[in-house]
Amino acid sequence: MNLSIIIFILLFLMSPTPWTLLFNFSRLSKAEINFYKFNSPVFISEINFTRGQIKEAGIAIYGKIFINKFTYFMKDAGQRYLESFDSHFLFTQGDLSIEKSTRNSGPIYWIWLPFLGYGFYLCYKNRSKILVFVLLLPILGILIREEYETFSRLPFIIGMYYIVGLGVTEFFNKKKYYWTKALVLILLVFEYSRFLHYLLLHYPYLVGRY
Amino acid sequence: MSNKFSLRKVFSPETLFFLVVLVLAICLRIYRLNQLELFGDELDVGYQAYSLLKTRKDYRGNFLPVYLESFSESRAPFFIYSAIPFVAIFGLNEWGIRLTSAFWGILDIVFLYLLVRLIEKDKKVAMWAALIMTIIPWHLHYSRAGFEVTLLLFLILAGTYAFIKGLMKKTIWFSGAAICFALSFYTYNTANVFTSIWIIILLFVFRFELKTQLVRLVPALAIFILILIPFSFSIFRGPAVSRFKLISIFSDQKLIEQIILKRSADPQNLTERFFHNKLFVWSKVVLKNYLTAFSPQFLFFNGDPNPRHTVPGFGEIYIILLFFLLSGILVSLEKESKKPNIWLNWLLIAPIASALTVGGGEQATRLFLMVPPLVVLIAIGIEKISAKIKGIFLVIVIMILTYSLVGYFHELTKHYPQEQFRYWHFGYKEAINLVNENESICRNYFLNNSHEPILIRYLFWTGTDPNWFLNNFKDDKENQTTNGFSNFSLGNVFFGHLIEENRLEGVKRILAEPGNCYLAFQKDEIPGDWNIEKEPIRGIKVLGLVKAPGNKDPYIYLLGGLR
Numbered sequence: 001m002n003l004s005i006i007i008f009i010l011l012f013l014m015s016p017t018p019w020t021l022l023f024n025f026s027r028l029s030k031a032e033i034n035f036y037k038f039n040s041p042v043f044i045s046e047i048n049f050t051r052g053q054i055k056e057a058g059i060a061i062y063g064k065i066f067i068n069k070f071t072y073f074m075k076d077a078g079q080r081y082l083e084s085f086d087s088h089f090l091f092t093q094g095d096l097s098i099e100k101s102t103r104n105s106g107p108i109y110w111i112w113l114p115f116l117g118y119g120f121y122l123c124y125k126n127r128s129k130i131l132v133f134v135l136l137l138p139i140l141g142i143l144i145r146e147e148y149e150t151f152s153r154l155p156f157i158i159g160m161y162y163i164v165g166l167g168v169t170e171f172f173n174k175k176k177y178y179w180t181k182a183l184v185l186i187l188l189v190f191e192y193s194r195f196l197h198y199l200l201l202h203y204p205y206l207v208g209r210y
Numbered sequence: 211m212s213n214k215f216s217l218r219k220v221f222s223p224e225t226l227f228f229l230v231v232l233v234l235a236i237c238l239r240i241y242r243l244n245q246l247e248l249f250g251d252e253l254d255v256g257y258q259a260y261s262l263l264k265t266r267k268d269y270r271g272n273f274l275p276v277y278l279e280s281f282s283e284s285r286a287p288f289f290i291y292s293a294i295p296f297v298a299i300f301g302l303n304e305w306g307i308r309l310t311s312a313f314w315g316i317l318d319i320v321f322l323y324l325l326v327r328l329i330e331k332d333k334k335v336a337m338w339a340a341l342i343m344t345i346i347p348w349h350l351h352y353s354r355a356g357f358e359v360t361l362l363l364f365l366i367l368a369g370t371y372a373f374i375k376g377l378m379k380k381t382i383w384f385s386g387a388a389i390c391f392a393l394s395f396y397t398y399n400t401a402n403v404f405t406s407i408w409i410i411i412l413l414f415v416f417r418f419e420l421k422t423q424l425v426r427l428v429p430a431l432a433i434f435i436l437i438l439i440p441f442s443f444s445i446f447r448g449p450a451v452s453r454f455k456l457i458s459i460f461s462d463q464k465l466i467e468q469i470i471l472k473r474s475a476d477p478q479n480l481t482e483r484f485f486h487n488k489l490f491v492w493s494k495v496v497l498k499n500y501l502t503a504f505s506p507q508f509l510f511f512n513g514d515p516n517p518r519h520t521v522p523g524f525g526e527i528y529i530i531l532l533f534f535l536l537s538g539i540l541v542s543l544e545k546e547s548k549k550p551n552i553w554l555n556w557l558l559i560a561p562i563a564s565a566l567t568v569g570g571g572e573q574a575t576r577l578f579l580m581v582p583p584l585v586v587l588i589a590i591g592i593e594k595i596s597a598k599i600k601g602i603f604l605v606i607v608i609m610i611l612t613y614s615l616v617g618y619f620h621e622l623t624k625h626y627p628q629e630q631f632r633y634w635h636f637g638y639k640e641a642i643n644l645v646n647e648n649e650s651i652c653r654n655y656f657l658n659n660s661h662e663p664i665l666i667r668y669l670f671w672t673g674t675d676p677n678w679f680l681n682n683f684k685d686d687k688e689n690q691t692t693n694g695f696s697n698f699s700l701g702n703v704f705f706g707h708l709i710e711e712n713r714l715e716g717v718k719r720i721l722a723e724p725g726n727c728y729l730a731f732q733k734d735e736i737p738g739d740w741n742i743e744k745e746p747i748r749g750i751k752v753l754g755l756v757k758a759p760g761n762k763d764p765y766i767y768l769l770g771g772l773r
Contacts (some may be wrong), residue, residue: 032441035411053624053625057620058623065615066613075529078529079506079507082506082507082510082511082532083506083507085506086505086506086507087498087501087502087505088498088502088505088507091497091498091501092494092497092498093502110494110497113501122541124540124543125437176257193485194485197481197485201475201476202472202475205475
């Protein structure tokens with residue numbers, strides 16, 4: 001079997017997101033999905049307020065052309081799309097919901113960051129199609145009302161694990177850097193242990209399990 | 211023989227474009243510069259500059275100090291010294307302080323243009339970089355307020371330019387670089403980390419060129435060390451690091467409390483010590499801060515959470531430039547060169563200093579050195595794409611940039627001053643002017659010092675003679691009580707706060723004595739929304755009122771007794 005697939009599966013099994021979702025499976029299976037509302041009252045009132053301000057400045061036509069549902073939605077959609085690449089979401093805190101993230105780490109361990117960057121570089125260099133998928137998948141996050149939501153971003157997160165796997169495989173295939181490889185393995189084990197320690201000892205208090 | 215200064219060269223498209231950009235930069239940076247009131251740090255810069263101008267001492271009495279002593283901390287000196295000519299010409303007001311930043315901001319654009327031309331050897335990329343830096347919110351905002359970072363950026367840009375010129379031309383350029391880099395340490399604390407790393411990077415990147423000409427660096431090294439000698443004394447004596455100690459994550463007690471809390475879950479368990487310790491927590495915070503500096507939320511959508519550092523609702527860079535930034539990064543990575551890319555290295559080290567401080571991931575001031583590499587990478591992206599898609603593309607880019615700039619500038623000059631005035635400590639200028647205007651009525655002044663430190667505001671807006679201040683000022687600690695008002699005094703002015711809970715009664719008691727005047731705040735001494743100008747209080751006369759911008763609600767009163 002391809003080494004990168006094996007590493008990808010290992011990384012997936014070690015990563016925080018599957019464990020956290022499994023830990024809260026019973027609660028999450030009853031959770032509702034809230035879709036994004038394109039006609040939300042907050043949206044409309046923001047547009048009207050900004051248009052009013054522009055009208056006072058005497059350039060009402062500018063308001064009508066540039067301040068409308070479409071431009072506001074595009075800005076909001078852009079923001080939600082880019083949330084997927086936010087370091088708070090990916091590395092340090094994850095989902096805002098305590099049931100989908102321990103809030104002590106994101107879906108990706110920080111130690112994977114160099115391999116994520118390396119994996120992206122390799123995909124770009126080889127013009128890999130996976131890059132296109134990973135860049136398109138965060139669009140699903142736009143459809144859900146909650147910000148930094150995990151479920152809608154699961155395909156994207158899994159895609160990121162694959163790219164990390166590519167970076168890790170390529171790095172460990174190199175014949176030199178033995179001490180660096182040893183250090184990376186130690187740090188990876190440390191990060192995984194730290195996560196498990198937090199999940200089993202501290203996180204239950206946070207979700208009120210006890 | 212060709213005429214070096216031919217008209218064709220002077221009025222070349224490149225020169226004309228650059229002049230247009232420069233004029234635009236100047237207009238954007240000085241238009242309505244006095245719209246917002248000066249906040250505390252700006253007032254401190256101004257009064258220090260004024261004191262140095264008049265007495266050659268800082269306002270605490272230190273003669274031509276290496277580090278200036280303010281009421282609350284020691285301040286890096288170079289920006290304050292550079293403000294002296296502006297204060298001398300324009301006076302002790304918004305123009306005197308903010309034109310200093312605007313001046314350095316404009317020079318930032320000039321030297322960025324020169325540096326990009328030197329490194330990229332591409333006039334078009336340099337022109338785009340100059341234009342982008344002229345209009346992006348990050349640089350525009352900081353060029354319009356009395357922050358030291360525009361001067362710091364100038365020194366780094368000029369120093370880098372001089373260093374690279376030195377590799378190509380005369381040795382004296384290295385000395386120029388040494389002067390600029392050394393002076394950056396006296397400008398803003400970020401330089402302590404950034405400049406140190408940046409010098410090492412420059413020496414590493416150009417190590418092959420320097421290998422055969424190391425001896426040319428000796429005079430520059432001597433100058434560098436000479437300039438830094440006073441700085442090194444300040445490090446050991448404390449003033450150079452006092453600010454860092456206040457804001458660094460290593461002094462943050464909240465992190466220690468977090469560790470204690472986590473360990474308390476199972477105090478006997480050794481794994482708690484292993485997983486929850488200072489090393490890990492500090493590493494995590496530094497990494498979090500570092501990565502946040504690159505987050506889309508900070509760069510493109512929300513900016514710095516402090517409304518004084520960013521116009522709310524706008525990021526530090528226009529979102530529309532994200533696409534060009536990514537293109538620029540990819541182009542830079544693809545470039546076949548034996549040398550590491552200067553701009554990517556600059557971008558990677560710029561957030562390090564800020565990452566070591568509390569909240570440093572979104573602190574636009576401490577992250578300001580990220581501006582040049584971001585701008586240049588955007589410029590490279592625009593140029594690369596416009597080389598492939600000619601014609602209408604340029605028009606579209608200019609239209610988009612114009613739309614972004616108009617929207618931002620309108621918000622900055624029209625709505626921001628009315629909505630965020632509190633963050634600029636609005637009201638004190640008018641309030642102190644009321645104090646000045648009522649000198650014939652008031653014998654003693656009681657000024658509320660519990661909101662913002664009012665002493666520096668009083669000194670600045672009254673233009674108090676620094677010599678007189680040095681001779682009469684004792685201490686800014688509240689070491690006496692007068693009529694229930696805990697205070698320190700300067701002449702007939704008492705700075706402090708009322709001790710009793712019912713502050714309105716305290717004000718009445720003070721004003722019962724003839725000749726006493728009190729500077730009171732709405733929602734403090736004057737409870738709730740009670741407008742005492744319209745609904746007077748017995749025994750109190752409103753001598754003057756400062757109203758909030760926008761809704762014109764009462765904000766600060768100058769009150770006198772009826773006798």
